[in-house]
Amino acid sequence: MSQHHLDVIIVGGGHNGLVAAGYLARAGRRVRVLERLDHVGGAAVSAHAFDGVDARLSRYSYLVSLLPRRIVDDLGARIHLVRRRYSSYTPDPETGGRTGLLIGPESTFAAVGAADDAAPFADFYRRCGTVTRRLWPTLLEPLATRSQMRAAVADDAGWQMMVDEPIGHAITRAVRSDLVRGVMATDALIGTFARMGDPTLVQNICMLYHLMGGGTGDWDVPVGGMGAVSAALAAAAAGFGAEIVTDADVYAVTPDGEVRYRHGDEDRRVTAERVLANVTPAVLARLLGDTEPDLTPGAQVKVNLLLRRLPRLRDESVTAEQAFGGTFHINETFGQLDSAYTQAAAGHIPDPLPCEIYCHSLADPTILSTALRESGAATLTVFGLHTPHSLMRSQPPERLRDALTSAALASLNSVLAEPVQDVLAQDANGRPCLEVKTTADLQETLGMTHGHIFHGALQWPFAEDDEPLHSPAQRWGVATPYERILLCGSGSRRGGAVSGIGGHNAAMAVLQT
Structure with a gap:
């Protein structure tokens, strides 16, 4: 040796x-x-x-x-890195996706009956920014203590809502719409299996990291x-x-x-x-x-898709480029997120499965060949929440993979004007261009314990x-x-x-x- x-x-x-x-x-x-x-x-x-x-x-x-x-x-x-033009689009599940909330240069709170939430929504993120802007530069410095950091933030109300109490409380105080509350809550739940009122505050920590990048929380391609x-x-x-x-x-x-x-x-x-x-x-x-x-288990599923073109939407007031240009939220109202947690904690795949979509190729077409770009092809990444690693005990891995795939596609299709399967591209062998990565895959392939x-x-x-x-x-x-x-x-x-x-x-x- x-x-x-x-x-x-x-x-x-x-x-x-x-x-x-x-x-x-x-x-x-x-x-x-x-x-x-x-x-x-x-x-x-x-x-x-x-x-x-x-x-x-x-x-x-x-x-x-x-x-x-x-x-x-x-x-x-x-x-x-390139910036996405739109922040997010959220079809309203109550209308089957015929209306939705677009957040970006032209936000549409009124389209989902939440016009009164526009100003407090912006105020909520301004208050979050008083904390994240001060924390961000400290990530490349030796650790400050909790007391030192709170004094440096110098905003007791902002610190209270982001660090001292469940972030779900601040969200429900800020806005009334269940859909708008859900848009805000998802940043606290990506890769984190928790309720918004969890007293351990794991959801607060997750939200802090999601809003802290660059001090602004922008997510780039x-x-x-x-x-x-x-x-x-x-x-x-x-x-x-x-x-x-x-x-x-x-x-x-x-x-x-x-x-x-x-x-x-x-x-x-x-x-x-x-x-x-x-x-x-x-x-x-x-x-x-x-x-x-004993590490906390992971709680997500990822579905990668290549489409011949972006699917048609039921909401005719937005274009596919607007809807898929940011984060596309599906069945992620505040109530749906809580219900999904309850179902998953009981050992069931949530129905509907809360998901969000990201389209890389709209912001960066270089990942596609010239022929694919000219054909109108597009990539989609579907990220499913509240699918904890404990579900792996409920059925054999391949059967669970199929069930999670079906749940993700069904959730997506619930707000589209056509099934996404109809626009899937095919590989050289005629198979649909779709792959699924579960927590078990992350553990086996990447060594990520419990797929976290x-x-x-x-x-x-x-x-x-x-x-x-x-x-x-x-x-x-x-x-x-x-x-x-x-x-x-x-x-x-x-x-x-x-x-x-x-x-x-x-x-x-x-x-x-």
Whole structure:
């Protein structure tokens, strides 16, 4: 078994590991990234998902909000993001989608009988902004305490509604329409299985992260797809001298910095001053031989589609480009979200399934070949909420996959003028261009424990007042029980989503040691 000694070993070549590698290699550290798969990027990848079809879909993660421009500039990564023209469109389920709420340059609150909610809706987000704008720049700094952060925000009412009480209370006080309340609530529930009044406030933390990106909460489209983001970060890290090894299956880590992995037919051993874990905390515990923590399960399903054209809508007052140009909410009223939670908690797939759609190709057609663009083809990503990993126990995986697919398509079709199946493209073998990714797929393929897209429940982006902040790892929110082992992925204190923040903060902790 060959052995080498390096400054830093990074276990996992997802985007956070690549960010950490870039910063550390730029600082002159000898860095090796070990990735189990034959490519880097983790969940931030693009793929030709359909045989013989030249479309590069963002297979897992799909939008960018929390990636600070500072990280991109520091590493010289060639990442280009574009803004969507519209924020969202929400067909009204009470009219079968014949009317709907468009939010953007021309908002249409009156179309769903909610004209009086327009001003308080805007006021609610202005108040949220007093918190998020102050929190955003601290994500690339050592952790502040709760008291320090509250004083810095200097808006007790905003802090109260976003941090101290269930965010559902503030939403229901702000607006009256069940549909408008639902539009507001979804940001608290993406990838988080909770009620809006949950006293644990996990929904508040989720909403905070969804509204915090850039201080504004804008979610942008990565040009070239998510794979372009990871490729740019990998190129930056390699350019600074980081070594990136794929097909490297790490099977053991020791607290003193030894890492064992298989590469080809050879078992290899490497030691380092620091080991950064770009895997879930449960996977890290398994590698260390420790008891695995009981991480919160994931709760979503993702359906990727390629269409011959965008489907027709029942609402004739909006164009397909307007409706699909932002986030398209389906069966996500406040009441429907609560009912869906109740059904899922009882072990049933919600009916109707709350979903939201994103159309990458409208904002960035470069992911399609010239022929597909000229034909009018479009990509759709359908993201279903309240489908917890516990449903995997209810029936065999393939049967559940089929049931979740049917639920997502039925929910979508409930507000369309034609079944989406009628406009599905076909691959080279005549099969419909549709793929489904469940929590089981995320666990099996990407090693995301219980399929949780955030590597477990998100945490507040500040420390509690009595929390120890003695070491650099503690101050940067990347500590483990072992001094030489640090978290650097979504499971770190300010991880979650495609942000690079976990990788940046782990690198800073190493450089300050």
